[in-house]
Amino acid sequence: MALIECKDASFAYEGVSVLEGVDFSLNAGDYLCIVGENGSGKSTLVKGLLGLKKPESGQILYGDGLKSTEIGYLPQQTMVQRDFPASVYEVVLSGCLNSLGRRLRYGPAERERAESNLERLGIEDLRDKSYQALSGGQQQRVLLARALCATKKLLLLDEPVTGLDPIATGEMYNLIKLINLCDDITVIMVSHDLHEAVRYATHILHLGRRQLFFGTSAAYRESSLARRFLGRDRI
Amino acid sequence: MTALLHMLSYAFMRKALIVGVLVSLCAALLGVSLVLKRYSMIGDGLSHVGFGALAIASAFHLAPLAVTVPVVALAAVLLLRLSQNRKINGDAAIALVSSSALAIGVLSVSLTTGMNTEVSSYMFGSILSLSRADAVLSLLLSAAVLLLFIAFYPRLFAVTFDESFSRATGVRTGAYDTLLAVLTAVTVVLGMRMMGALLISSLIIFPALSAMRLCRSFKGVVCCAAGLSVGCFLIGVTGSYFLETPTGASIVAVDLVAFLICLLAGKK
Numbered sequence: 120m121a122l123i124e125c126k127d128a129s130f131a132y133e134g135v136s137v138l139e140g141v142d143f144s145l146n147a148g149d150y151l152c153i154v155g156e157n158g159s160g161k162s163t164l165v166k167g168l169l170g171l172k173k174p175e176s177g178q179i180l181y182g183d184g185l186k187s188t189e190i191g192y193l194p195q196q197t198m199v200q201r202d203f204p205a206s207v208y209e210v211v212l213s214g215c216l217n218s219l220g221r222r223l224r225y226g227p228a229e230r231e232r233a234e235s236n237l238e239r240l241g242i243e244d245l246r247d248k249s250y251q252a253l254s255g256g257q258q259q260r261v262l263l264a265r266a267l268c269a270t271k272k273l274l275l276l277d278e279p280v281t282g283l284d285p286i287a288t289g290e291m292y293n294l295i296k297l298i299n300l301c302d303d304i305t306v307i308m309v310s311h312d313l314h315e316a317v318r319y320a321t322h323i324l325h326l327g328r329r330q331l332f333f334g335t336s337a338a339y340r341e342s343s344l345a346r347r348f349l350g351r352d353r354i
Numbered sequence: 355m356t357a358l359l360h361m362l363s364y365a366f367m368r369k370a371l372i373v374g375v376l377v378s379l380c381a382a383l384l385g386v387s388l389v390l391k392r393y394s395m396i397g398d399g400l401s402h403v404g405f406g407a408l409a410i411a412s413a414f415h416l417a418p419l420a421v422t423v424p425v426v427a428l429a430a431v432l433l434l435r436l437s438q439n440r441k442i443n444g445d446a447a448i449a450l451v452s453s454s455a456l457a458i459g460v461l462s463v464s465l466t467t468g469m470n471t472e473v474s475s476y477m478f479g480s481i482l483s484l485s486r487a488d489a490v491l492s493l494l495l496s497a498a499v500l501l502l503f504i505a506f507y508p509r510l511f512a513v514t515f516d517e518s519f520s521r522a523t524g525v526r527t528g529a530y531d532t533l534l535a536v537l538t539a540v541t542v543v544l545g546m547r548m549m550g551a552l553l554i555s556s557l558i559i560f561p562a563l564s565a566m567r568l569c570r571s572f573k574g575v576v577c578c579a580a581g582l583s584v585g586c587f588l589i590g591v592t593g594s595y596f597l598e599t600p601t602g603a604s605i606v607a608v609d610l611v612a613f614l615i616c617l618l619a620g621k622k
């Protein structure tokens with residue numbers, strides 16, 4: 120059984136369809152990149168996969184005993200208010216909430232997890248800073264650390280490198296690949312960077328208000344779609 | 355000093371101080387979450403619903419707290435749903451519910467007992483209005499609110515900070531929203547006897563706003579709000595005893611001064 124299966128799903132806002140015919144399945148350990156133009160329905164699909172948005176028709180099924188408490192998520196935009204008082208450590212630690220189960224407090228295991236993810240993203244020195252006082256790229260790293268804290272089997276990232284500088288972007292792609300390979304975590308990532316997408320991901324899903332392509336990265340490289348979007352020279 | 359001791363020698367003052375400290379604590383803790391979630395209006399709406407319920411209870415000679423707490427808790431859940439619903443204008447809906455409740459309360463009072471001191475004590479608050487049974491119930495309820503808040507603190511933080519992330523990662527956010535609403539309802543009703551329906555929402559909002567000027571972490575804000583709230587309450591009650599001013603209004607005045615000081619002392 121696949122980890123996640125999307126059966127002919129379609130999504131609509133207030134009755135207006137924005138995405139149709141999404142049909143794919145992913146196995147544990149896969150690395151899927153969702154690509155497409157602005158407004159093509161990528162974030163909508165991610166919300167659908169997370170259960171934040173109900174599909175208008177079709178089905179989204181979790182397999183392999185995947186539970187929503189084993190999923191980490193990096194939203195494209197957060198609704199966090201401008202004056203919200205929260206330290207970086209508090210935000211990152213809150214990612215561990217879904218591993219508490221019936222316990223009320225964070226234990227040493229969760230604290231350690233939060234510390235190690237701060238370190239992984241190179242933001243230990245921001246630990247006690249106010250989240251709201253950080254730059255956009257720094258905030259992005261904090262939210263990534265929080266997502267990693269929440270991840271046990273599946274990690275969904277909606278444009279994770281937005282706002283990161285070129286060096287941090289490279290490090291981020293490497294880190295995500297590392298997490299995918301070493302921790303055996305399935306990754307679903309939305310990206311506008313097609314070249315990096317085909318390089319790192321095992322599968323590509325190309326959306327344009329409907330599913331234009333789903334398959335392995337290798338197959339995508341050969342497709343006429345990719346030739347149009349990637350540009351002939353790089354293939 | 356002797357004057358203070360003299361004040362404490364009255365049983366009704368001791369009762370009011372203990373209940374007041376606990377209710378101020380509850381209000382401050384919940385207030386941080388409510389203000390940050392942009393639910394400040396709900397506290398205000400609930401106090402009006404509370405007044406309506408208290409007025410009806412007194413018109414029919416029913417036990418005030420036993421009637422009001424469940425009614426307001428129900429209203430809290432309803433108002434929360436209203437404010438989350440994107441299809442209707444949440445703010446307007448809350449204003450409608452709260453002014454209707456106030457109107458029903460005023461009508462039921464004027465048709466039965468008339469505007470007596472008891473009713474005006476619900477409006478503007480009075481520390482004398484607390485019966486012994488009410489005091490015991492208030493103690494138990496506010497202790498329960500405090501314990502629940504502390505027990506669910508990590509969850510309330512996560513849900514307050516980023517609701518959709520929490521929901522996506524398998525946290526039952528709806529349950530904690532409801533918990534927050536019910537705890538707020540209980541606190542509003544308990545505080546209303548002392549502060550009055552018109553002033554109770556400031557007990558919820560002021561400490562949180564003041565603390566947000568001073569602290570940058572959530573824990574810092576929660577602790578600071580709790581301290582400020584209890585401090586302002588004690589100063590306000592003592593002041594009202596010596597100056598013979600209304601309790602609720604005195605406490606709010608102290609809260610306002612504290613807020614202005616924090617505004618000046620805070621960064622930026």
Ligand SMILES: Nc1ncnc2c1ncn2[C@@H]1O[C@H](COP(=O)(O)OP(=O)(O)OP(=O)(O)O)[C@@H](O)[C@H]1O
Pocket residue numbers: 132133137155156157158159160161162163164195
């Ligand atoms: N809350 C909403 N209400 C109504 N329509 C929406 C809403 N969110 C998205 N849409 C519409 O759905 C379509 C897909 O939006 P979506 O956010 O999924 O695009 P996207 O592929 O993530 O784009 P981007 O690359 O800009 O992030 C868009 O046409 C948008 O107008």
Ligand SMILES: [Mg+2]
Pocket residue numbers: 161162163195277
């Ligand atoms: Mg998007």
